[in-house]
Amino acid sequence: MAAVRPQGTSHAGRQVEIAANNGHNQASFAAIPTMTLTFEDFPPGHFGSFGPRHVTREEILAFAAEFDPQPMHLDEVAASKTMLRGLSGSGWHLCSIMMRMMFDAFIGRTASLGSPGVNEVRWLSPLRPGDDLTLDVEVVEARVSRSRPETGIVTMKALVRNAAGQDLCEMVSPILVSRRDATAAAELAG
Amino acid sequence: MRFFEDIAIGQRREVGSFTFTADLIKAFAAQFDPQPFHLDEEAGRKSLFGGLAASGWHVASVCMKLMVTDGQRLAKQQAARGEAVAAWGPSPGFRDLRWIKPVLAGDTISFSSEIETTRTSSRRPEWGIVQARNTGINQRGELVFSFLATGFLPRRNNNPAP
Numbered sequence: 001m002a003a004v005r006p007q008g009t010s011h012a013g014r015q016v017e018i019a020a021n022n023g024h025n026q027a028s029f030a031a032i033p034t035m036t037l038t039f040e041d042f043p044p045g046h047f048g049s050f051g052p053r054h055v056t057r058e059e060i061l062a063f064a065a066e067f068d069p070q071p072m073h074l075d076e077v078a079a080s081k082t083m084l085r086g087l088s089g090s091g092w093h094l095c096s097i098m099m100r101m102m103f104d105a106f107i108g109r110t111a112s113l114g115s116p117g118v119n120e121v122r123w124l125s126p127l128r129p130g131d132d133l134t135l136d137v138e139v140v141e142a143r144v145s146r147s148r149p150e151t152g153i154v155t156m157k158a159l160v161r162n163a164a165g166q167d168l169c170e171m172v173s174p175i176l177v178s179r180r181d182a183t184a185a186a187e188l189a190g
Numbered sequence: 191m192r193f194f195e196d197i198a199i200g201q202r203r204e205v206g207s208f209t210f211t212a213d214l215i216k217a218f219a220a221q222f223d224p225q226p227f228h229l230d231e232e233a234g235r236k237s238l239f240g241g242l243a244a245s246g247w248h249v250a251s252v253c254m255k256l257m258v259t260d261g262q263r264l265a266k267q268q269a270a271r272g273e274a275v276a277a278w279g280p281s282p283g284f285r286d287l288r289w290i291k292p293v294l295a296g297d298t299i300s301f302s303s304e305i306e307t308t309r310t311s312s313r314r315p316e317w318g319i320v321q322a323r324n325t326g327i328n329q330r331g332e333l334v335f336s337f338l339a340t341g342f343l344p345r346r347n348n349n350p351a352p
Contacts, residue, residue, distance in 0.1 A: 067251040069258055070278065083279050083317075083342065091281060092254050096222040096247045103224060112225065113238050115246060117288040118337075123281060176238075 037110040038180040039142065039152030047137040047156070050105040052163070053097060055089065057129035063093040089127030094169050097127075098160055101135045111178035113151060119172040125162070132163040140172065150182035192264075193276040193346040194308070194318030202304040206256040210244045212295040218248040231295070239292035246289040249335050253301045253324055279317055279342025287337035291328070299326040299334060306338065310345070317342040 064073035068090035071078030079087040127133075141155040155174040161167055212231070219228035223245035226233035234242035265275045293299060307321040320343050326335035 067255045072280065092251045096251065099247050100222045115289065120283065120285045122283040
């Protein structure tokens with residue numbers, strides 16, 4: 001059931017296989033060689049398209065009950081009377097799902113040091129039960145950190161769409177990624 | 191919950207505190223952000239975070255949880271006093287979210303919200319648009335989390351059902 005979309009080009013035009021994980025608990029990297037992506041693998045430009053990721057009504061309700069218990073995310077009847085006209089997932093749930101899709105697609109095998117924040121998120125259309133999400137990722141800027149020259153800052157724009165091609169959420173966020181020399185030195189040092 | 195007309199720039203609301211236990215950090219991370227420093231104490235210690243650290247999306251989601259819960263508590267009080275209660279509209283997004291310091295296992299974060307801008311919308315006359323700076327402070331008083339939220343609030347006298 002896991003739809004795998006062969007994906008993307010990386011540094012030096014080398015084809016990189018990136019498996020999109022359709023579910024939460026599948027091992028995503030079994031078929032991928034243990035190659036760690038570093039700063040050099042994120043040149044500006046289109047990075048890849050990933051998914052689909054199916055979202056169930058049950059997970060929308062579970063996230064909302066724990067983190068965003070507003071009627072528009074919990075109750076079909078109440079939700080039908082809101083601006084969103086029907087049950088929708090929390091925007092924070094959608095951001096969290098995007099995080100997971102990016103993890104499964106590449107962050108899980110990237111020398112990532114975390115992220116300092118998010119420049120902007122735009123929630124453009126509601127997340128609905130049963131949506132199949134696809135994610136497009138573009139590197140908008142890649143630069144070496146001035147304060148930590150062994151680290152790069154990769155700013156990504158991620159856009160998630162539903163199966164109808166409607167834009168649901170756009171996120172612009174930097175992540176910190178080790179440079180290749182720093183990664184190699186760390187691996188040698190064990 | 192309040193109507194747009196009840197909101198003024200500079201109004202501040204403490205929305206509550208939350209302790210990020212190791213179990214909660216790992217449960218959220220396993221579902222949404224399974225990077226080693228969010229799942230494993232040893233990996234966290236070796237990372238820039240210096241310990242098992244909550245996913246930034248976990249911190250943001252908990253902020254939302256406390257905002258909503260506190261809003262619902264205020265709404266109940268308003269209803270008990272016989273006042274009209276405003277229902278929040280959806281949010282078009284946010285800007286300038288910063289994970290300033292790691293939230294480590296055992297940290298207790300207190301969240302608050304302060305109104306920064308208010309405006310009306312000609313396209314949606316029944317709604318006002320409010321920006322608020324939402325922040326989180328840990329038990330040592332250090333600012334750890336901040337973002338500029340945008341939301342729709344209903345206007346008191348111009349709000350027929352859509």
